[in-house]
Amino acid sequence: MPRRWVKQVAYLAAWLAAAALLGMFFGAPAWWLTAVLLLYVAHTLRHIYLLDRMLAGGKRVGPFATRGLWAEILARVDKLRKKSRNRKKKFHRVLREIRESTGALRDGGVILNAANEIVWFNPAATRMLGLDPRTDLGRRIDNLIRHPQFVGYLAEPGGEGISIPSPKIESGWIAVQIIPYGRDQSIAIIRDVTRETRLERTRRDFVANASHELRSPLTVLSGYLDTLADDDDLPESWQVPITEMLRQANRMTQILRDLMELTRLESAEADAGHGFVDVCSMLKLMVRDFGTVTAVQPALNLRFETDAALLGNETELHSIFFNLLNNAVRFTPASGSVEVVWRPDAHGAALEVIDTGIGIPEEEIPRITERFYRVDPGRSRATGGTGLGLAIVKHALQRHDGVLQISSVEGKGSTFRCLFATDRLVFRGGRAEAAV
Numbered sequence: 001m002p003r004r005w006v007k008q009v010a011y012l013a014a015w016l017a018a019a020a021l022l023g024m025f026f027g028a029p030a031w032w033l034t035a036v037l038l039l040y041v042a043h044t045l046r047h048i049y050l051l052d053r054m055l056a057g058g059k060r061v062g063p064f065a066t067r068g069l070w071a072e073i074l075a076r077v078d079k080l081r082k083k084s085r086n087r088k089k090k091f092h093r094v095l096r097e098i099r100e101s102t103g104a105l106r107d108g109g110v111i112l113n114a115a116n117e118i119v120w121f122n123p124a125a126t127r128m129l130g131l132d133p134r135t136d137l138g139r140r141i142d143n144l145i146r147h148p149q150f151v152g153y154l155a156e157p158g159g160e161g162i163s164i165p166s167p168k169i170e171s172g173w174i175a176v177q178i179i180p181y182g183r184d185q186s187i188a189i190i191r192d193v194t195r196e197t198r199l200e201r202t203r204r205d206f207v208a209n210a211s212h213e214l215r216s217p218l219t220v221l222s223g224y225l226d227t228l229a230d231d232d233d234l235p236e237s238w239q240v241p242i243t244e245m246l247r248q249a250n251r252m253t254q255i256l257r258d259l260m261e262l263t264r265l266e267s268a269e270a271d272a273g274h275g276f277v278d279v280c281s282m283l284k285l286m287v288r289d290f291g292t293v294t295a296v297q298p299a300l301n302l303r304f305e306t307d308a309a310l311l312g313n314e315t316e317l318h319s320i321f322f323n324l325l326n327n328a329v330r331f332t333p334a335s336g337s338v339e340v341v342w343r344p345d346a347h348g349a350a351l352e353v354i355d356t357g358i359g360i361p362e363e364e365i366p367r368i369t370e371r372f373y374r375v376d377p378g379r380s381r382a383t384g385g386t387g388l389g390l391a392i393v394k395h396a397l398q399r400h401d402g403v404l405q406i407s408s409v410e411g412k413g414s415t416f417r418c419l420f421a422t423d424r425l426v427f428r429g430g431r432a433e434a435a436v
């Protein structure tokens, strides 16, 4: 027991003993004891009253007003009160600072609860989304922003977020990223990307227009060069330069074709559509055609572990598979092999192109889907590459909700894997077809 309590109990015992002595001396000890106890109760009540006044926000009790155990208790309560007052002040200050800083932020922030109802938002969110603090707190955000892409993203947030037209800023664009935190809470960060989107569109239009404008003169040049190359009367000294010019003109045509394809993929709707595509037939034909291009190329194998068909855009899917197969063949020596596998996967189905070619250094893998990025530009050009194949693959795959995975060991070979989700697949219930 703390010392102050021992003292208090000792005081009470001393008073009671004194009352008992007085009772024995003057008679009526019960009265004396009752009187002492009443005095003690009055003393205690007075201090409870002081404590109550203090807790009710009254003034602090001065040291002269009380002594002993009660003085200590009151002093401690007073200290706690002061501490809590300071903490409250600090809390208010921090809150004010947070409010001021989030108010000054140029990016919008909207806090959502587990039901996607708006709990809080800053002034920038008001500006970009047109939210009103008087009416919109507590409302579901997808009732206020109804863009289908946003609704889809809200249901499955993740990745780098989405860009959608701003519901408030005229012809403005916003980028939204939802970050989950705490228990079932999330914050939506909103950025005004109108300027970036306009620049991006200008860049895309420029590339599209330039490619388009260059195509016609190039077609004329290629046509004349074709005729000249076929001309038996062409002087011998002209044959090499004309053939080389024709080769380069064809290369330029291919680059323009890929650039236009890429621009088309970038500017088209985010979704590729849901046409029925018979993957097995497409791959069989493709592998057969590749097999007839030249005799000096790696062995090609095709294996089906599923007969699933895909829902998507036939031309784009053809372009994905063709580019991957084309790369595998170009970057694998004739003594090696290329295997194409269409198989079920935990989340749907996967198309794998596995080669035993030159491989890709690990640090280069994240960059090879960039436009015109090549590990070895000389080799890429020499084998007819444009540097745009994998950029096309990546974009076309994204439009099919697919993911591209690349694994490679330098000098040993590479595996390019396209993952397709179940809702893009049509299983025909047949057994896996035999290898072709």
Ligand code: ADP
Residues within 6 Å of the ligand: 323, 327, 328, 331, 355, 357, 358, 359, 360, 368, 369, 373, 374, 375, 376, 380, 381, 384, 385, 386, 387, 388, 389, 390, 391, 414
């Ligand atoms: P390119 O026309 O140069 O093939 P891509 O975009 O298709 O352009 O590929 C980019 C680069 O990635 C290639 O230049 C090459 O360095 C590397 N690459 C792609 N596929 C393979 C592969 N199967 N094996 C080794 N390297 C590859």
